[in-house]
Amino acid sequence: DSGVTQTPKHLITATGQRVTLRCSPRSGDLSVYWYQQSLDQGLQFLIQYYNGEERAKGNILERFSAQQFPDLHSELNLSSLELGDSALYFCASSVGPSGGYEQYFGPGTRLTVT
Amino acid sequence: GESVGLHLPTLSVQEGDNSIINCAYSNSASDYFIWYKQESGKGPQFIIDIRSNMDKRQGQRVTVLLNKTVKHLSLQIAATQPGDSAVYFCAESGNAGGTSYGKLTFGQGTILTVHP
Numbered sequence: 001d002s003g004v005t006q007t008p009k010h011l012i013t014a015t016g017q018r019v020t021l022r023c024s025p026r027s028g029d030l031s032v033y034w035y036q037q038s039l040d041q042g043l044q045f046l047i048q049y050y051n052g053e054e055r056a057k058g059n060i061l062e063r064f065s066a067q068q069f070p071d072l073h074s075e076l077n078l079s080s081l082e083l084g085d086s087a088l089y090f091c092a093s094s095v096g097p098s099g100g101y102e103q104y105f106g107p108g109t110r111l112t113v114t
Numbered sequence: 115g116e117s118v119g120l121h122l123p124t125l126s127v128q129e130g131d132n133s134i135i136n137c138a139y140s141n142s143a144s145d146y147f148i149w150y151k152q153e154s155g156k157g158p159q160f161i162i163d164i165r166s167n168m169d170k171r172q173g174q175r176v177t178v179l180l181n182k183t184v185k186h187l188s189l190q191i192a193a194t195q196p197g198d199s200a201v202y203f204c205a206e207s208g209n210a211g212g213t214s215y216g217k218l219t220f221g222q223g224t225i226l227t228v229h230p
Contacts, residue, residue, distance in 0.1 A: 002157065031216060043158070043203065043220040056217050090157050098216050100146045100165065100207070105157035 003027065004106035006091050012112045018079040021109045025072055025093030031055065032074040033094070033103060034066055038087040049074055050097040081113045126227045133191040135224045137204035142185065144208035148218065149178060149189045152201045161189070161202075191226075199228045 003026035013019055025032050034046040045058035049068035060066075063081075068074040078085060088108045094101040127133050139147075145166040150158035164171045164178045164187075171178050177190040187204050205218040 002159070004157075033217065035218075042222050043205075043218075045217040045219070048217055050216075058217055092157075092218075094216060096216070098207075101216065102148070102160055102163060103216070103218060104160060105150075107157050 002104040002106060004091060004093050004104050006089075006106035006109050008109060009107065010110050010112075012114065013081060014114055015081055015083060017081050017113075018077065019081065019111065021076040021078070021089055021091075021111075023074045023076070023091030023093075023106060025074070025091075026104055029093035029095050029104075030072065031094045031097055031101070031103075032068055032072070033092040034060075034074070034076050035090045035092065035105075036087050037090060037108070043090075046076070055097055078111070083113050086111055086113045123222065124225045124227070126229065127194050129194065129196060129228055129230050131194050133189075133194045133198070133226060133228075135189045135191075135202050135204075135226065137187040137189075137221050139185050139187060139204070139206050139219075139221075141206065141208050141219070142182075144206040146207045147178070147180060147187050148205045149176075149187075150203045150205060150220075151198075152203065152223070154200075158203060194226075194228050196228045196230055199226055201225050 005024045007022045030051045033048045037043045046060040048056040066076045090108045092103040092105045094103045148163040149161040152158045162173045175192045179188045201223045203223045204221045
């Protein structure tokens with residue numbers, strides 16, 4: 001158990017809908033990262049927050065957004081869902097804002113868009 | 115853009131053998147490297163990391179070697195066990211314009227199968 005929690009574990013929804021994925025980092029970690037894992041793209045970085053502020057952005061679609069709240073939990077919002085958004089979404093956390101800190105991954109949310 | 119790639123997508127070994135998983139990276143500014151293990155239905159699990167000022171680091175049954183000259187990373191697993199069967203990913207984070215970023219760039223992964 002990494003100490004990172006994610007809910008829900010599974011999510012099935014229809015195209016055009018909007019969903020919210022939730023992540024709670026390990027106790028003491030200030031950075032939260034979101035990654036997408038799909039069969040054709042592998043593990044891809046989406047976005048990072050550090051202590052409530054956006055720190056880095058990857059190949060995140062405009063239909064996707066995220067935030068980190070004062071209690072440090074984070075939410076990833078996916079809207080206007082398409083079939084191609086079906087994937088595993090992982091949250092990771094680390095102590096520091098930059099490279100060189102171990103990132104611990106949660107169990108993931110499996111999103112299926114039908 | 116920068117990428118981290120693996121030489122071999124699959125590796126099959128016998129229980130008790132030593133395993134070596136290789137990884138090539140393209141970003142010469144990378145300064146932190148991590149190996150992750152991912153079992154089916156689970157998130158990536160941290161195995162071992164190494165910083166660019168080192169060329170070798172050892173853990174319990176695992177050793178990571180870094181060759182910055184050829185931009186190559188390897189993970190050695192001693193006395194491989196059936197429980198080691200999983201997908202192994204290398205990942206790197208690095209600098210851009212002098213700023214260190216925490217985002218990880220992952221390789222495609224190697225499937226390790228250990229036969230009893």
